[in-house]
Amino acid sequence: xxxxxxxxxxxxxxxxxxxxxxxxxxxxxxxxxxxxxxxxxxxxxxxxxxxxxxxxxxxxxxxxxxxxxxxxxxxxxxxxxxxxxxxxxxxxxxxxxxxxxxxxxxxxxxxxxxxxxxxxxxxxxxxxxxxxxxxxxxxxxxxxxxxxxxxxxxxxxxxxxxxxxxxx
Amino acid sequence: xxxxxxxxxxxxxxxxxxxxxxxxxxxxxxxxxxxxxxxxxxxxxxxxxxxxxxxxxxxxxxxxxxxxxxxxxxxxxxxxxxxxxxxxxx
Numbered sequence: 001x002x003x004x005x006x007x008x009x010x011x012x013x014x015x016x017x018x019x020x021x022x023x024x025x026x027x028x029x030x031x032x033x034x035x036x037x038x039x040x041x042x043x044x045x046x047x048x049x050x051x052x053x054x055x056x057x058x059x060x061x062x063x064x065x066x067x068x069x070x071x072x073x074x075x076x077x078x079x080x081x082x083x084x085x086x087x088x089x090x091x092x093x094x095x096x097x098x099x100x101x102x103x104x105x106x107x108x109x110x111x112x113x114x115x116x117x118x119x120x121x122x123x124x125x126x127x128x129x130x131x132x133x134x135x136x137x138x139x140x141x142x143x144x145x146x147x148x149x150x151x152x153x154x155x156x157x158x159x160x161x162x163x164x165x166x167x168x
Numbered sequence: 169x170x171x172x173x174x175x176x177x178x179x180x181x182x183x184x185x186x187x188x189x190x191x192x193x194x195x196x197x198x199x200x201x202x203x204x205x206x207x208x209x210x211x212x213x214x215x216x217x218x219x220x221x222x223x224x225x226x227x228x229x230x231x232x233x234x235x236x237x238x239x240x241x242x243x244x245x246x247x248x249x250x251x252x253x254x255x256x257x258x
Contacts, residue, residue, distance in 0.1 A: 054177045054232050065232035066176050115169055115182035127177075128231050130184050135230050 010097060010152050011159040018166040020105035023159070026098035026147065030077045034061075034069040035088040042069065045082045045089075055127050057139065062126035070126075070137065072098075072149075096137075097155050101162065102145040110146060112165035114138065134158050170245065172226065175252045176234045189225040191215045192237040193257050219243060223257060226250070 007028070015024035036042045039050040050069060051058045061071045071079070075093075082089050101110060107118040113131040116138070121127075126139040134157065137149035150158050171180035197203050197211055216222070222242050227235045239248040239258055249258055 055179075066234060068233065115184060128233075129181075130230050 010155045011099070016159075016163045016166065018105075018163075021101065021103040021109050021166045023109075023162055023166060024100050024102075026100050028075045029093070029098065030073045030075055030091070031093045031096065031149075032071040032073075032079060033088075033090050033092050034071055035067055036069070037067050037086065039069070041082075041085050041087050045080055045085055045087060046071075055125050057124055057126040062137075062139065064126070064128050064137070094152070096149045096151050099148045099150065099155070099159065099162070100141075100145065101148060102142075104144055105166070106144050106146055109162060109166045110138070110148070112168075113161060131158060132161060134161075170247070172238070172247055173250050174228045174231060174234075175236050175250050176232045177228065181228065181231055185228060185230040187227045187229045189227050189235060192223040192225045221248065225253075 009025060011025055013025055015022055034042055039052055042050050048059055048061065050061055051063045054063050054065060056063050060073055061069055064070050073079075079089065107121075110131070111118050114129060114136070116127070116129055118140075121138075121140055123140050123142060126137060128135065128137050130136065131148070131150075134150060134154045136158070139147040139149070141147050148158070148162075170183040172183055172186050173180050174186075194211070197207070200208065203211070220241055220243055222240055224238050224240055225235055226238050227233070235253050236250055237253060237255070237257075238250040240246065241248065251258055
């Protein structure tokens with residue numbers, strides 16, 4: 001048995017480029033899901049500001065639900081587990097991968113399968129939603145750049161569906 | 169596509185993000201073993217099936233994940249209002 005674990009990505013690492021849109025796999029990162037009834041408990045644990053409004057994001061932390069937050073940070077980053085505090089912190093780094101959809105046609109390609117009106121989806125917003133039948137977390141990073149967080153096992157299909165939409 | 173107002177996200181979101189979870193405002197009896205068979209059957213299985221205004225639980229499962237209550241017209245499929253779980257019946 002080999003002692004080295006080899007990283008195997010579920011989609012190709014070669015970016016897909018079509019007219020006005022580029023879809024690529026983001027480098028690995030650390031992902032944490034944070035649950036707390038009071039965001040203040042998380043703030044005192046992490047020493048950063050936690051966005052309160054669902055759909056808002058700040059400093060890599062997005063608020064996905066009334067008591068649910070999602071933190072993305074550099075690969076290898078660690079955070080305190082919050083022992084003794086009424087919070088739940090779980091590392092879910094390998095649960096999902098991130099596809100970066102960018103270019104002037106980025107929102108058009110996403111809206112081929114995502115029912116949100118992305119013209120109303122401001123930069124900095126993040127929301128859990130759907131692309132066709134696959135659950136995603138959509139993050140608007142810039143006017144023409146989106147991050148799509150998707151579970152690994154769904155990502156091959158999502159890649160196929162989005163690149164197909166981008167070809168049209 | 170129907171847009172449903174999620175009281176937690178406080179915005180209208182597409183219906184495919186939601187899941188219906190049956191009739192709303194059905195309280196579990198505090199003392200199940202003290203129930204007669206008929207009462208327990210009524211609690212478990214007997215549901216209203218109105219033509220028109222209906223109180224339902226919905227879940228924003230592919231969004232914020234929360235359950236909430238909604239008043240929907242079963243004929244027109246129009247949502248009259250939605251409100252947070254635990255709030256009084258509207």
